[in-house]
Amino acid sequence: MTLKQLRAFVLAARTGSFTSAAASMGIAQASISELIRKLEDEYATPLFTRGARRLVLTAAGEALLPHAEQATVAADDGAHALRSVRGLHGGVATFGVLRNAGYYLLSDLAQRFHDSHPDVRIRLIGRNSADVASAVAAGTIEAGLVVLPIDDADLEVTPLLRDEVRYATADPSRAAEPVSIEDFARSRLILYDAHYGWSDPTRRQLADRAQLAGLKLEPWIEVEHVEGALSLVQRGIGDTVLARAVAESSACPQNLHTIGFREPLHDTIALVRRRGATLSPATRELAGLARRMLLEHSGND
Amino acid sequence: MTLKQLRAFVLAARTGSFTSAAASMGIAQASISELIRKLEDEYATPLFTRGARRLVLTAAGEALLPHAEQATVAADDGAHALRSVRGLHGGVATFGVLRNAGYYLLSDLAQRFHDSHPDVRIRLIGRNSADVASAVAAGTIEAGLVVLPIDDADLEVTPLLRDEVRYATADPSRAAEPVSIEDFARSRLILYDAHYGWSDPTRRQLADRAQLAGLKLEPWIEVEHVEGALSLVQRGIGDTVLARAVAESSACPQNLHTIGFREPLHDTIALVRRRGATLSPATRELAGLARRMLLEHSGND
DNA sequence: CAACGTCATAGGGAAACCCTATGAAAGGAG
DNA sequence: CTCCTTTCATAGGGTTTCCCTATGACGTTG
Known part of the structure; x- marks a missing residue:
C-alpha cells in the first residue's frame, strides 16, 4: 500500500x-x-x-x-507543515489582530514576540473581525483574534476575554441611566468601522437587538476609526459606542460620559483557527503569546 | 513524499x-x-x-x-479494514459480551445476527468486563459490552443502559430498608465472579464505597456464577448483590428478597471499542444489533 | 449500428526502494 | 589519550513502483 x-x-x-x-x-x-x-x-x-x-x-x-x-x-x-516551517526562517508568520488591539495591551505583541524569536519575521494584520475570520477560514492566514460573533463555519473558536460595550456621549443627561436599545436607536449615532459596516460583530449585536425591537439603526455619521468617532462625540455632534478598554484608555477624551446598556452588551474576544488545522510552530507561539497578553490585561482589571 | x-x-x-x-x-x-x-x-x-x-x-x-x-x-x-472485509466472507466476527448477557435479552443475539447475515460467522466471547475491555484495548477483539467502570485508556466508551444493583437476602428483616455500605460490609457476603474478583466493575464500586467508609469487604464465599450465588443465598447461608435484570428474571428464586442500597448503586452497561479504530462492517452491524436489543430491554422496563 | 467514453493491458523508461559493503564521526570504556 | 563500538552516509547494483503512449474491449448514447 x-x-x-x-x-x-x-x-x-x-x-x-x-x-x-x-x-x-x-x-x-x-x-x-x-x-x-x-x-x-x-x-x-x-x-x-x-x-x-x-x-x-x-x-x-x-x-x-x-x-x-x-x-x-x-x-x-x-507537507504543508514542512513548507510552513521552511518559510519560518527568513519567512513571515502572519496573524490577524483586532483593529483595536492596542487597547488590550497588544501593541507590543510584535516586540515581545521578536524578543523571544529574533529569527522569525512576523506580520500582524490588523483587520475587522469578520475579515480575519474569513481569511483564516480560507487559509490565507493561520490564526487571529476576533470579536464574536463571527461566522465560525470551519473555524475553531476559543473565547479569551469579555469586554463590556458602553454608550459614549458628551451629554451627561444621556448617560444618566443605562441605555435601552430604543433610546440607542433614537440617538444621533456616530459609528466607526465604516468599511466593514454591519458585518462588524459589535454592530451586528446592536443591529440584532434593534431588529428584535422592531427598529433599525441608521448612523448619522460613519468613520473608519474609533478615535475619529470619539473626536466627533466630544464635539457634541452625536454619540457612539465603545469597549470599556477604550473608554479607560487615554484615547478617550476626559469629558466624555459612558454608560452601559440596560441589557449589558459585551464584545467577546476570541482566538480563531481553521478547524482541524495544525498551526505552524511560529504561529502557535505567537497565538500563545497573544493569549497570555490578553489574559494579563484581563487580570489587571 | x-x-x-x-x-x-x-x-x-x-x-x-x-x-x-x-x-x-x-x-x-x-x-x-x-x-x-x-x-x-x-x-x-x-x-x-x-x-x-x-x-x-x-x-x-x-x-x-x-x-x-x-x-x-x-x-x-x-489495510486492516481491507483484511477484515476479506475475512468477513467465511470468516468470524468476534464480539465481547457480558457474562450475564442473557438477562438483558442478549441470549438470542447470535441468532438474530445470523438471521440477517447468514454468510457471516460470529463468535461471542462471554467474559468479565475488565477482560473484555483489555482485549479490546489490545486489539484482540474489536468491540464488546462491559459494565462500567473499566480502565478506559485508549477506549471509546458508549454508555447504553443503567441497571440498579440490589442487595439480595433470604432474610426479609435484612431487606426491610435500604442497605448502607456499613450494613453491607457487616453482612455475610456471597459474591460471584470469583476468578476476576475485585477487578469486576460492580465489585469495584462496592469496594470503593467501603474504602471511603473506612471498611473492607471480605466475602465469606466466592463463586463463579450469579446463579450459584443465588442458590446459596436461598439456603440462608449469606447474602449477595445482583442486577435488577437478574432479580426480575426466572433465575432468581421467588423467596429471595431484594432491596436497593441507601445510596443507589448502578451498573452501567456500555459498548467499548478502541479509540480511533474503525469497526469492520460485520462488527459494526453486530454492535448495532446488540445496542438495539439492550435498548429494547430498557424500553420494556 | 456507429460513435463515444471509459477502463485494461502491453511495453518501455524513470524513480523509489531495497541490498551489501564500507568509510566517517562521535561517544564510551579502560 | 587510545582503542573499540555504535551509528549514520554513501556507493553501486538489483527489484519494484510509477509514469508514459498506444491500443483494444466493452457498454452507453444517439
Whole structure:
C-alpha cells in the first residue's frame, strides 16, 4: 500500500471515474488503473465494481475509503507543515489582530514576540473581525483574534476575554441611566468601522437587538476609526459606542460620559483557527503569546 | 513524499535511531537513511539533527511528526479494514459480551445476527468486563459490552443502559430498608465472579464505597456464577448483590428478597471499542444489533 | 449500428526502494 | 589519550513502483 495508490483510490471514488482522477492527479488514466489494480492485487479484493461509465465502490472500497482519505489528508498536512516551517526562517508568520488591539495591551505583541524569536519575521494584520475570520477560514492566514460573533463555519473558536460595550456621549443627561436599545436607536449615532459596516460583530449585536425591537439603526455619521468617532462625540455632534478598554484608555477624551446598556452588551474576544488545522510552530507561539497578553490585561482589571 | 518515507521517519523519531527503525521495519539501516534523506531533499529541510548515538528532531521534524503518525496509522487502519472485509466472507466476527448477557435479552443475539447475515460467522466471547475491555484495548477483539467502570485508556466508551444493583437476602428483616455500605460490609457476603474478583466493575464500586467508609469487604464465599450465588443465598447461608435484570428474571428464586442500597448503586452497561479504530462492517452491524436489543430491554422496563 | 467514453493491458523508461559493503564521526570504556 | 563500538552516509547494483503512449474491449448514447 502506497500513498500514490491511496490518492488514486480516493480521487477515483470521489470523482466517480479513473479518467477524472487522472486529470485531478495530472497523470495518465492508465496509471490510475495500474495504481488501483496493484492495491487490489495486494489485498486480493476488488475496490470498485467497474462498468462502462460507471464506477461503484465495493464493500471493501467503502471500508477503505475513510482511512485512505485520512491518510492522504494527513500527508498533505504534513507537507504543508514542512513548507510552513521552511518559510519560518527568513519567512513571515502572519496573524490577524483586532483593529483595536492596542487597547488590550497588544501593541507590543510584535516586540515581545521578536524578543523571544529574533529569527522569525512576523506580520500582524490588523483587520475587522469578520475579515480575519474569513481569511483564516480560507487559509490565507493561520490564526487571529476576533470579536464574536463571527461566522465560525470551519473555524475553531476559543473565547479569551469579555469586554463590556458602553454608550459614549458628551451629554451627561444621556448617560444618566443605562441605555435601552430604543433610546440607542433614537440617538444621533456616530459609528466607526465604516468599511466593514454591519458585518462588524459589535454592530451586528446592536443591529440584532434593534431588529428584535422592531427598529433599525441608521448612523448619522460613519468613520473608519474609533478615535475619529470619539473626536466627533466630544464635539457634541452625536454619540457612539465603545469597549470599556477604550473608554479607560487615554484615547478617550476626559469629558466624555459612558454608560452601559440596560441589557449589558459585551464584545467577546476570541482566538480563531481553521478547524482541524495544525498551526505552524511560529504561529502557535505567537497565538500563545497573544493569549497570555490578553489574559494579563484581563487580570489587571 | 511517500508512505514508506513517513513510516521510516516516524519510527526513527519514535525509536531514536535509524538502526532501530530499520529493525522495526525489517529493512537495512541504509534504506532508512536514504528514505529520510530523500524526504529532506524534497522539502529542502532537515528533519533530524544527527549525532553519534543521538538523533534529535529539528523544528521541521517536530512539525511533521503528528501528521506523519496520523498518515501511517490511517493507512494501517485501512489495510486492516481491507483484511477484515476479506475475512468477513467465511470468516468470524468476534464480539465481547457480558457474562450475564442473557438477562438483558442478549441470549438470542447470535441468532438474530445470523438471521440477517447468514454468510457471516460470529463468535461471542462471554467474559468479565475488565477482560473484555483489555482485549479490546489490545486489539484482540474489536468491540464488546462491559459494565462500567473499566480502565478506559485508549477506549471509546458508549454508555447504553443503567441497571440498579440490589442487595439480595433470604432474610426479609435484612431487606426491610435500604442497605448502607456499613450494613453491607457487616453482612455475610456471597459474591460471584470469583476468578476476576475485585477487578469486576460492580465489585469495584462496592469496594470503593467501603474504602471511603473506612471498611473492607471480605466475602465469606466466592463463586463463579450469579446463579450459584443465588442458590446459596436461598439456603440462608449469606447474602449477595445482583442486577435488577437478574432479580426480575426466572433465575432468581421467588423467596429471595431484594432491596436497593441507601445510596443507589448502578451498573452501567456500555459498548467499548478502541479509540480511533474503525469497526469492520460485520462488527459494526453486530454492535448495532446488540445496542438495539439492550435498548429494547430498557424500553420494556 | 456507429460513435463515444471509459477502463485494461502491453511495453518501455524513470524513480523509489531495497541490498551489501564500507568509510566517517562521535561517544564510551579502560 | 587510545582503542573499540555504535551509528549514520554513501556507493553501486538489483527489484519494484510509477509514469508514459498506444491500443483494444466493452457498454452507453444517439
